[in-house]
Amino acid sequence: MDYSALPGLTVDVDGGVATVTLNHPPLNLMDGVLLPSLRGFVHRVRADHDVRVVVFQSADPEFFSAHGDMAYVTDPEALPAATRAAVEAAPGAEIPEGLNVLQALSEEVRMLPQVTIGKLAGFARGAGNEFLIALDMRFAAIGASGQAQPEAHLAIVPGGGGTVNLTRLLGRARALEVLVGGQLIDAETAERYGLVNRALPAATIDEFVDALARRMAKVRPEVVASLKRIVERAAPAPELDVYAVENTALYDLFTEDMVRIAQRQLEAGVQTREGERDLEGLVDSIS
């Protein structure tokens, strides 16, 4: 399979494992570049019989993916443009009625016949974390990872499948804490909450995920597909209309007032490397 022409992504296939490296400086934003490339990758890998396991990682040790592009809320043209590019990146794959492009991507990832694994070092926030939790499973580096949904403190809700999927993973009580609190979750807390499968020492996470991926890649594709189908029956994903409720809720919160909050956050340093290192502290200081 040809994985070129996916700007911001490096794809390496070896022994049945595709390693997808997010390499879109400075922050691996889920923007008009990365979103179409990820959707293009998912579209291609679905038909790639040489790939049985996909590992997503970041080239940047500090940022897995900072979040969605703030331009989505400050520039009315940004999200439609990213959506158009993402539609072109996956010819023939329709975005279900009522869903946005990130929700569609989450569903497409979940429906892959292969196993998908997120290897988390650095920050995954907002749409970056929504993508991460749409993967089949994820592992986080102790002392070196942080996950958060900062949307509530921007006066919106996670609308890329994250509100729905976080609730599935964590249950109501812990999901509400993370969604309303918007605080940063470290690897060990993420493991206790079920936000990641395991917290692993930063020194050994590469080795652990590599061994697991190689081991999984030995399983026949029809067995993996069969397991994923039965698991889906035993724990069905939410109906698409639940995602539509989430999407509508997000758009209902798009107000001029919210745009002003976003602009104030941008002026204070949100969406810069410096500002993102303590995004929660920064947001707190200006609200």
Next chain:
Amino acid sequence: MDYSALPGLTVDVDGGVATVTLNHPPLNLMDGVLLPSLRGFVHRVRADHDVRVVVFQSADPEFFSAHGDMAYVTDPEALPAATRAAVEAAPGAEIPEGLNVLQALSEEVRMLPQVTIGKLAGFARGAGNEFLIALDMRFAAIGASGQAQPEAHLAIVPGGGGTVNLTRLLGRARALEVLVGGQLIDAETAERYGLVNRALPAATIDEFVDALARRMAKVRPEVVASLKRIVERAAPAPELDVYAVENTALYDLFTEDMVRIAQRQLEAGVQTREGERDLEGLVDSIS
């Protein structure tokens, strides 16, 4: 909002956070005083736009809430009287057909547009713990908290929503352990089981919950309401008829023989501060 005339409760509103202190000596029993006051508070706070987060705590470091009043099983007039008082405390708020007053209170708490947090130090048993697990989330003080459902060892079942809600929180395996075993669950085990969001050092739990509540109180009410609605769609609460099954099961176990067990437990020191400090040991010693 006027929060006076709620005997057994102290309500303090500051910066969008209502702190509700259970202060009904000697044991914060869920009785004909506390139950109506809690229901009255929930009824009022629902319409209070100055409150975005509610924290429930106890004035008594040893007892969050011991349990329901044993008079409910020994005195046929006690529960109807408490129910009447609770109905009067929330004018216009009907108790759904087939549900008892504690179940109705649990549902009313869950449906609040605000976020509710339980800060647990001391013991929460029986109806006290049923109220606690009806809150959106809870945090427990390490070395200083204990939760239990002792009902099975009184020959009844938790009938205030607890059998249903414990199963939702813990899953079948751990819920059955706690429901049939009736053993005391410390903070760390509660965290592992999902019975609380986190176990926190007793020295810092106040600070942690305070910071979280203040942070949550900055989120706009419409965003919180939106998040709670989507979470509800992603993890729907049980239908009311499941609570009705629980209520019926409870009443079916109200026998003269059960009343004799209750009387024996009361004579042995249940529902005294001394006896409640090791309720599990006391109950074991007389059965």
Next chain:
Amino acid sequence: MDYSALPGLTVDVDGGVATVTLNHPPLNLMDGVLLPSLRGFVHRVRADHDVRVVVFQSADPEFFSAHGDMAYVTDPEALPAATRAAVEAAPGAEIPEGLNVLQALSEEVRMLPQVTIGKLAGFARGAGNEFLIALDMRFAAIGASGQAQPEAHLAIVPGGGGTVNLTRLLGRARALEVLVGGQLIDAETAERYGLVNRALPAATIDEFVDALARRMAKVRPEVVASLKRIVERAAPAPELDVYAVENTALYDLFTEDMVRIAQRQLEAGVQTREGERDLEGLVDSIS
């Protein structure tokens, strides 16, 4: 109740607790001996009013139950013969249409009016672990237990209820890790994943489970039955047709090629005590 004539099992009833010891050397295989005996036991104990709690343990400190008999895949007569014996062992108890005998056993265990507890020391893999996770709850000895579903690496899926029940217990993300990864899960990881209720020190697990079982045995049978019914309503088991999907998926993967893998595994030492001590390493070395 007469619990004789159950080869491979020793049953001891004391104080309302039935202790069932798997004693079927060399590996406690779920084979044509143990499967009928377990089903026969479940059939009898259901009507035994002297038993309120059942504890399953192994006589072999190294193996709780290695897995299903590999003859099920290499010898076309083995599974039908075991099924016939299991049918005879429980007269009048039908195997639901579309389900296999291990799935039927899992359902029968779950529907018992008594509480069932697994005390795990040693390895529980494949069908052995599927039986274990069908129990109401389980506890594992730290440093002395290991659970795994090695089926995927034999080119099949766990078809005795395990794919379905693992997903219920662990959620999608961790279930997929264990099902596709096929790695060994130690007691502490099992506790974090919810695969067991608790990991306990090997030196005290007997005492802990014994105390819990005796405590639970004091609860009246009608109270236990009532709790199990309400819990079932609050967290309904999958419909039987989900198990049928699992069963069909398993049989669809029975190919001549899979039989060759099984034969190669047997030749390499699978299903010998020596080979089973590091089954994962052994399977890895030959694939």
